[in-house]
Amino acid sequence: MEPQNKAVGAPRADAVLLLLKKEVELCKLQGEIGKRVEEKISKDQRRYFLMEQLRSIKKELGMEKDDKSALIQRWAAPHLGCLATTEAFLGYFLEDLWSLLSRLTDE
DSSP states (O other), rough: OHHHHHHHHHHHHHHHHHHHHHHHHHHHHHHHHHHHHHHHHHHHHHHHHHHHHHHHHHHHHOOOOOOHHHHHIIIIIIHHHTTHHHHHHHHHHHHHHHHHHHHHOOO
């Protein structure tokens, strides 16, 4: 290669080197982001699994009832005999309805 061509090739080589460095940085960053996302998903899955296990254990021990049974026990049974207090009945009903709606939006 002639000296003149070497001078022309040097800026091109520098540009290629700069591009390669940027690509390496980008790959490292993508790897770090992927690792963080994977850790977050793994953590969330583990939390969900443990919460479901706890819910199941509580249900088996009679410490927690399913939503339907809990609702009936909470507001229907105590108020069936005294529906004259409709304000209290509606208060419990609306409170539980709000609770159910908020749980549905959390899922």
